Amino acid sequence: MDEILAEFIAETLETLEVLSGEVVAWEADPTDGSRLDAFFRFFHTVKGSCGFLNLPRFERLAHAAEDVLATIRRGDRAADPATVTAVLEVMDRIGTLARCVGDGEEPPIPESADDLLLDALTVRAPSPSAPVEAAPDAKKEVTAAAPAEAAPSATGRERAPRTIRLPLALIDQLMNGISDMVLARNDLARKMRDRGADPELEGSFERLSANVADLRDMISKTRMQRVDRLYAAIPRMVRDLSRDLGKKVGLDLDGGDVEMDREMIEMVVDPLTHIVRNALDHGIEPPADRLAAGKAEAGTLRIVARQSGNQIVIEIADDGRGINRAALVEKAVSAGLLTSTEAATLTDEQKLQLIFHPGLSTAEAVTAVSGRGVGMDVVRANIEQIGGVIGIESCVGQGTTLTMRVPLTLTIIPGLIVRSGGHYFAMPRGNVVELLHQNSAMIAVEEIGGARIATIRGEQYSLIDIEDVLGLPPRDEQSGMHGPRTLMVVRSSVGQPYVLGVEAVESNEELVIRPASPLVTGAGVYAGMTLPDNGQPMLLLDAAGIAQSARLPLRDAGRIAAAAAAKVEQAETTQALLFAERDGTRRLIPLAIVDRVEDVDIGQIARSDGRAFIRIDGRLCPALNADGTLDRTHKALRLHAGRDTLCYLIGDVIDIIEVPISLDVRLDAGRIAGLMMVGETQIEMIDPFTLFTEVARDLHPTETSADAPPPLLCLIADEQDAWLTGILAPLLRQAGHDVTFTAPTGRTPDIILRTEATATEVNGGDVPVLLLADSAETAKVSADAVYRYDRARIIATIAEVAARRAA
């Protein structure tokens, strides 16, 4: 009996969650019979089960609601806002009671209170004769387009995938089980290597090994949930809030079928709720103001989720009044965050970023909805805590868009394995801005009054050694034995970036992070622990904790102004990876396209017909440089460009260095793009575009030039910009597009390209404008910007435009 009851509670709560989105849609269109049916069915089911389970209180509520819905269905009564509210309240009450029963608690609301709800339900709306018109004249009404899946038709429901309900604990156990299996497999693989290979045995082991890997992937997927779950509560919240605020808001939800880790969904709920509240309260204007500003009476709130690589991007856009920069700056100045001189030097972007500062809210009055002191700083802290970033764009009078980018899962993060004094630690890759060798020419270290300061490209950072932070034997005792140390520029959510010195960075791995026990986290410098595939437990370093324990200064306002000044001086550079080819030649490759460095076993390499492939993650990836005799293991650069991946076998990785964006000598020699002066020597820079061209037929075997989208006419906005004309234009032509520098007559350009330096105002009208951003950071937060050295993205974005035009 208990089991049946638990099942009933779980099912009821789940249905309620789904329905809360639909109820708003139903109110918007009371004539939609299929929605009414869904509610009717819910109350009917609850009523039926309650009789059986002996829950009279539920039964009474459900019965009354069912009756009212029945009269509406017969057309005897209108679905006016009052009725909908009453039905909603009954649903809420059933939810509250169900949760209490589920937790085995006594309901906090006395049964007599139900009578009030039931009375509200049975009070007749004054104008039953106007069922459809009842809604629009009600001032507090809100329209919402629920996601299409949320309102399945009767036939849609039948075709829904078959599912069963499983306890989460079981899934966690499965996950642990499979991790055990992976460890056992690795152990076995080690032993097999030590004892010499028996090809037959190895074949069987390979098969088993592949199965285990597949199984692990599949089980990881059971942790994923659709973003719909995150959306479920939003329509209701928007409806209730806009009623309270006397505003009209249309809600548009998109991307509900994107999947993310269920833990991640839980972590994003609060920030998202807060942003939505802000948008409704401060962003969208009251109907009268909107009309006065020449906008539609009802505002629009649009939430879109999409997957981008191993991140989920959630955009929350409103078409409200935008953010008043002047008010923000004024507040910051009066709060003592900035001096007025500093404020004058801020760029628009930096002014907007002020919204994330603690204690700054532009709301003129504190309202019940938002502006209660919990501000965007908390939202940002929450997002950064889970390894995400948040960006903002706002146009005064036109609206504000907030973009949250969060990792796909909380538990698996890319990390760098660092070594120091025989100890290994993991550092989340998201915290590491760049890696440098101590003896790199880019860095100068000086000691002043006990503090050590590293100067990298004119920026000064505090330099701390991991040994000092953790109390390991001092680095001097080991120097000389281990060669140059590695310096990591580390960025954390709370403080200024700093430089952390470690003995070496060993590798780059996907790490499964588990929480560490309180005794360990109490040390203040560890964020969690992980068990890499070698079976040796490892601690995950906490970038913010290390800064705090080294007593580095926190993020302050002076820094904002300093950064503004520094940005002007900074020469235009980009990052490149310095590596040794298999024959030892040193070459450079743009870092932006290097996804990761792989250790490739000879068994993973397959050669056929003069071409080579590497098997990675169960897929074949074209490989270059795989000719000649192969050693047992090789290092390979995994290059990534949009959907395309290729592996480039190399000897070893040497360093990541900063290079000027333009080549010193331009060559047109196959894979080599040109020469670059690095220190005293010149090094060849690889042209990744050529690499991808070489393997193009392997990546897209079916694609022929006949199917390719027709060439686009690309308008380059600034003829004077050397980068646009000298680098981008040839690239575009190579990709088969037409390039023009002046607006042509007779033919509208398909896309306009500009850089941040483009002085003239670009207004494309219907034509999309693509910004080629100077930094990858800018490109990250803006939807129509692409990092100028992300060549593949540029091509991909342009191809998208072509595809859209063709469609």
Added chain:
Amino acid sequence: MNDKLFLFATIAGTPVALRASEIEAVVRLGDIVPIQRVPPHVRGLAALRSRVLTVIDIESRIFGRPMPVSARPLAVVCEVAAHTYGLLVETVSDICEAPDGIHAIQGRIDRAWAPFASALVEREGRSHLLLRATDFVSTPVAAKAA
């Protein structure tokens, strides 16, 4: 669970007992990876299949001196507040019922033991100090140590 079932072990030569309901298993640990900046009784991390244990040196917690450990030390595995711990013990003699149950401690025990031992458990005519796993996995509080 049978609340008269106990694990009998020794720590620093002293016979001790832990409730069987508190513990999950007794294992021999592999390598212990030391941790910096933690209290001295936190010996490090050890892998138990795919799980990671925080290894606690009970002797160090009680007497303030690290327990000498062998290559594959014996540990009692227990889970407290969703974290898994391995408590290092010298020897484990048995898991069995103590039909006489728990007695109050008669006489004065060593000051070092006093904060941890709440009662005695009799087995085969010998007294064992009853310890609780949770006492060793919480962050030490000054008052408790005094």
